[in-house]
Amino acid sequence: MTISHDQMPEQALAWHRQGKGAVIATVVETWGSAPRPIGSQLVISGEAELAGSVSGGCVEGAVVAEALDAIESGKASSMTFGVSDDEAFAVGLACGGQIRVIVEPVGPHVSEDMLADLVAARAARAPVALAVNPDTWERRLVRPDTDDPLCPALMSRARADKSGFEGDWFLGLHNPPLRMVVVGAVHIAQPLLAMARLAGYDPVLVDPRAAFGSEARFPGETILDEWPDAALKAHGLDARTAVVTLTHDPKLDDPAIEVALGAPCFYLGCLGSTRTHAKRVARLQEAGFDEAAIARIHAPVGLDIGAKSPAEIAISIMAEITDRLRKAP
Incomplete structure (x- = not known):
């Protein structure tokens, strides 16, 4: 055993x-x-x-x-x-x-x-x-x-x-075991899920697009092929959970972000440039989220270490998550 x-x-x-x-x-x-x-x-x-x-x-x-x-x-x-x-x-x-x-x-x-x-x-x-x-x-x-x-x-x-x-x-x-929910079965998610598991997290991948979230691309991973808002609500988000959105598609990322902002998850990071995040902020404000809630989002996601490759970006994300976990006020 x-x-x-x-x-x-x-x-x-x-x-x-x-x-x-x-x-x-x-x-x-x-x-x-x-x-x-x-x-x-x-x-x-x-x-x-x-x-x-x-x-x-x-x-x-x-x-x-x-x-x-x-x-x-x-x-x-x-x-x-x-x-x-x-x-x-x-x-x-x-x-x-x-x-x-x-x-x-x-x-x-x-x-x-x-x-x-x-x-x-x-x-x-x-x-x-x-x-x-x-x-x-x-x-x-x-x-x-x-x-x-x-x-x-x-x-x-x-x-x-x-x-x-x-x-x-x-x-x-x-303490409850650490968990991570990654929204978007993109290239960055492949090393990120592996790194998360090595760091002691129980990771889950969410993507309703079967061609992206496939067993062939993510062997052995837990993959939820539901829409992100439904998947996150069913999975449950608590104070020992980190959420990372990677799709770049507001139709997928925004519902997940809105659920995460209504939950006590200790980290919420979203992929996208400063310009992309500004548009995201405008959409969230229109949806009724205030400045304090939106300030919880780490975007662009990851520490600024000059990362370029998917693996390097995954490292920067894990570093930022660790920083938030261990230095939380």
């Missing part, structure tokens, strides 16, 4: 339900430029099967040994490693530091019901955090729009996509 790089809770739940036992190891503190960020997870089964990672390899062995002991004892633990200069260099760091990992067996500590609720929230594309106090080993799920005192921290961290401590509580953030 292929394990997705971000399906750690799902894998832990599967191993637990298969009777193998499972332990979740989570990075809660680390040095500044770590190979794995805070919140990274390694899941270990009682048969020493592994999914995920908590470092570049310098502490995995010790964490696995601790996890196998935890399956036997049913006890959670916190491990702090001092990484030497030599070890740090081996995993791509300039100098050493420290990394702290908590090791929690499923069942005795993380209950099956709590883990199942976490998996269900992820499937529903709802931001959620597994909060744990490593001093007392209390834990609970923190959900948006509740009276939980950690809820404001959850929403702030969801926007920043960053796990971390809030007082005594560690919030292990589980």
Whole structure:
């Protein structure tokens, strides 16, 4: 079975339900430029099967040994490693530091019901955090729009996509997976979809023109052959979705843009020259969109890096999307 790089809770739940036992190891503190960020997870089964990672390899062995002991004892633990200069260099760091990992067996500590609720929230594309106090080993799920005192921290961290401590509580953030909707099965879309997937997005291509959006031109891609406005409404656009329109045809691009402007997608980029965009703005104003809404559009799409070829333009688009995601106000 292929394990997705971000399906750690799902894998832990599967191993637990298969009777193998499972332990979740989570990075809660680390040095500044770590190979794995805070919140990274390694899941270990009682048969020493592994999914995920908590470092570049310098502490995995010790964490696995601790996890196998935890399956036997049913006890959670916190491990702090001092990484030497030599070890740090081996995993791509300039100098050493420290990394702290908590090791929690499923069942005795993380209950099956709590883990199942976490998996269900992820499937529903709802931001959620597994909060744990490593001093007392209390834990609970923190959900948006509740009276939980950690809820404001959850929403702030969801926007920043960053796990971390809030007082005594560690919030292990589980954001919905990133998605991208590309409208227009043009040449630029071919490298863009591939780059998006490499960057961790789940991309979807929308184009009602069968000759353009064909399996032959886009092998293995998810292609929706509906009109863009219908396709985007059915697909759903949330705060973890980027939308890119590439057709140059107002009949196709404009309906998609209007749907995106009415949704909380974090990025909307539209292909076309400055002159093309000016005409687009006039049409949107006539349709009733105000200045603030239209200002959400990134056009001409992509960072200005002097891109010429379709692949270079795709790079510029991915760069701008990344900039918007990571530097969002």
